[in-house]
Amino acid sequence: MPTARRKPDQSAPKPSGPTGADLDGALDPDALRQTGDVLTTAGGVRLPDTDHSLKAGERGPTLLEDFHLREKITHFDHERIPERVVHARGAAAHGVFEAYGNVKDLTRAAFLQRGAVTPVFTRFSTVLGSRGSADTVRDTRGFATKFYTDEGTFDLVGNNMPVFFIQDGIKFPDIIHAAKPHPDREIPQAQSAHDTFWDFVSLHTEATHHVFWNMSDRGIPRSYRTMEGFGVHTFRLVNARAETSLVKFHWKPVAGVHSLVWEEAQIAAGVDPDFHRRDLFDGIEAGAPLEYELGIQVMPDDGTDTFEGIDLLDPTKLVPEELCPVQRIGKLTLDRNPTNFFAEVEQVAFHTAHLVPGIESTNDPLLQARNFSYLDTQLSRLGGPNFTQIPINRPHAPVNDMLRDGMHQTAVHTGVAPYRPNSLDGGLPAVADFAEGGYVNVPRPVEGSVVRANPVSFDDHFTQAALFYRSLTPLEQAHVAEAFTFELGKCYEQSVKERELAVLANVDAQLCEQVAAGLGLRAPQGTPPVLDDVSPALSQIVTESGPVAGRKVGVIADAGADLGGVNKLTKALEKVGVTAHVIAPVGGVLKKGRTSVVVERTFDTARSIEFDAFVIADGTTPTNNIKAVILLQEAYRHLKAVGAWGGGAAQLGLAGIPVDGPGVLVADSVTARLSADLVAALGLHRVWERAELVMSSQV
Ligand code: HDD
Numbered sequence: 001m002p003t004a005r006r007k008p009d010q011s012a013p014k015p016s017g018p019t020g021a022d023l024d025g026a027l028d029p030d031a032l033r034q035t036g037d038v039l040t041t042a043g044g045v046r047l048p049d050t051d052h053s054l055k056a057g058e059r060g061p062t063l064l065e066d067f068h069l070r071e072k073i074t075h076f077d078h079e080r081i082p083e084r085v086v087h088a089r090g091a092a093a094h095g096v097f098e099a100y101g102n103v104k105d106l107t108r109a110a111f112l113q114r115g116a117v118t119p120v121f122t123r124f125s126t127v128l129g130s131r132g133s134a135d136t137v138r139d140t141r142g143f144a145t146k147f148y149t150d151e152g153t154f155d156l157v158g159n160n161m162p163v164f165f166i167q168d169g170i171k172f173p174d175i176i177h178a179a180k181p182h183p184d185r186e187i188p189q190a191q192s193a194h195d196t197f198w199d200f201v202s203l204h205t206e207a208t209h210h211v212f213w214n215m216s217d218r219g220i221p222r223s224y225r226t227m228e229g230f231g232v233h234t235f236r237l238v239n240a241r242a243e244t245s246l247v248k249f250h251w252k253p254v255a256g257v258h259s260l261v262w263e264e265a266q267i268a269a270g271v272d273p274d275f276h277r278r279d280l281f282d283g284i285e286a287g288a289p290l291e292y293e294l295g296i297q298v299m300p301d302d303g304t305d306t307f308e309g310i311d312l313l314d315p316t317k318l319v320p321e322e323l324c325p326v327q328r329i330g331k332l333t334l335d336r337n338p339t340n341f342f343a344e345v346e347q348v349a350f351h352t353a354h355l356v357p358g359i360e361s362t363n364d365p366l367l368q369a370r371n372f373s374y375l376d377t378q379l380s381r382l383g384g385p386n387f388t389q390i391p392i393n394r395p396h397a398p399v400n401d402m403l404r405d406g407m408h409q410t411a412v413h414t415g416v417a418p419y420r421p422n423s424l425d426g427g428l429p430a431v432a433d434f435a436e437g438g439y440v441n442v443p444r445p446v447e448g449s450v451v452r453a454n455p456v457s458f459d460d461h462f463t464q465a466a467l468f469y470r471s472l473t474p475l476e477q478a479h480v481a482e483a484f485t486f487e488l489g490k491c492y493e494q495s496v497k498e499r500e501l502a503v504l505a506n507v508d509a510q511l512c513e514q515v516a517a518g519l520g521l522r523a524p525q526g527t528p529p530v531l532d533d534v535s536p537a538l539s540q541i542v543t544e545s546g547p548v549a550g551r552k553v554g555v556i557a558d559a560g561a562d563l564g565g566v567n568k569l570t571k572a573l574e575k576v577g578v579t580a581h582v583i584a585p586v587g588g589v590l591k592k593g594r595t596s597v598v599v600e601r602t603f604d605t606a607r608s609i610e611f612d613a614f615v616i617a618d619g620t621t622p623t624n625n626i627k628a629v630i631l632l633q634e635a636y637r638h639l640k641a642v643g644a645w646g647g648g649a650a651q652l653g654l655a656g657i658p659v660d661g662p663g664v665l666v667a668d669s670v671t672a673r674l675s676a677d678l679v680a681a682l683g684l685h686r687v688w689e690r691a692e693l694v695m696s697s698q699v
Pocket of ligand 1 (some may be wrong): 084085086087090123124125141142143144157158159160163164169172230232315341348349350361366369370373374378404
């Protein structure tokens, strides 16, 4: 059992912090929210006017004496803080994490024990784009969760992909410099489809596996709600007997894993750059929280740091779920939107080394570098070392550190002896040993020569890329081929394209040939790995209908529509958490007799990408409007369910959609059957059996 110094005094440590400030009201929540009725200066002085500067006469010069003008403009001049160097674009929500209580034997972390309910804040992000960039670009997504546990803050700073581009954190600036816009003209924004990215990854083949994930449908998620999350690295769990095991963390979305199709993602980037942020916010407001189960793959900590031949310290490798199943250990529910984006989403600071007793790092060289980088980056991003005092970053556990002063210090510390040992503050604060909940690292022997080198096992860059690719369904594989062809097609340098084709040849010959054909180049010969098995868990195409909460259906109606049917369908969908939005030629309210429906979108403001399915109401004639026709055709091409009742069916036909085609739902009126079929189709996400038809037609 590890030990730590005994505390000299058995009395509980006093929570430190701004006790003095409590007294003067600075921490009064109303004061923090600034909810008063009367406008004041930052100093609290009431203001008579904020529209006119103080001048010497109505037409005269402005006076330096105008402290309000100077304060207002100065503050504005400094409103922006540096955006995150990566993951600048993001959105977040509050929620809770409830432990299933089934890991007592594996970890002593209190928030994972039975009955524990922990407040959390999760921020999702893209990696490459600036703060104002589009959500739906092809990229990895960040999935970072802050657990405000009773034992201190635990941050799980993961991505929606289980592997990373590099094996050692020292290369992080290289991959990011290569992937960010070109330094001369600062384009392209939020894209990997450019020469420097492909130059780097084709030269640096350990990136191959992650590149394959990015080129797959995982690079363009449908929503944050439908993304998996991964802690990527192997972590070490420690139980109350100081026994350890190695784990990989997974987030499994209750709503299933679903993606956009590439054309949708591209349209959304222009039509609604906030697509994912909006979906997150709207879903929560509509009462459909985001839900994920936390899972772990548990592997023995036998000193080898390997499992079934897979090096667990290599972050470019995953452990197939078929080899080591994911055990579900708790549930994350995100159900509350932030009230102030800057205060919460922008200022939240994650750190991989925010660990709690029962969870430790491993020697993964990527994680080791991250454990330095995340603390360091906040110093310039949030302006100093006191960023954990910002409300969103405040631990919910009592804080009693001996860190003092510094920029933006808001604590009003008491006592005279912020050092140990001391006698002047009664010897406090004390330290806690293992049994008292102290973060005591499990002793581990470390030895080796000082080298800049990787183990040989890190040299296999292609086997798992091939495993991933060959585990996908043919349709998903076709998407990967299209993505590589698109991205390399955007490169100007012939040598870069040829070098990446050489990489592909070492993963899968057929894929390489397809991409080469698209680029008009010759496919090189390679030595692709021979695999015994694939991992079906890596494919995301579902064959059974899943949950539909948070999905959106566009109901197309106009002045002639069967409004009773519209209302009936809307109600049926609401029951399962799906929102129906009426789309009509113009805004306002549609009325027929005593029935009315509110128009939420018009043919001018709606675009197919906003919706998961469309239904045309009986009596409606959308084919009179080219935008409505485009809406329907796009939806059909993007494999979405389309339907109609009554005369709406003929309109589908006029829009070029085969009424008897797969995923085309028609009925005489709004019946329980029509709603149920629609919900079932939504639960499958796409009408997969239409794919071949659509690919071979011009619809
Ligand atoms: Fe990182 C942000 C995820 C490797 C350095 N990273 C950041 C965020 C996520 C990740 C989700 C955004 C957190 C937020 O929402 O505020 N990063 C990862 C994953 C990695 C990874 C899953 C590999 C497994 N990162 C990585 C390395 C380094 C960094 C190797 C540096 C050595 N990451 C940073 C950073 C950021 C960051 C520069 C930018 C803003 C921030 O930390 O707070 O420190």
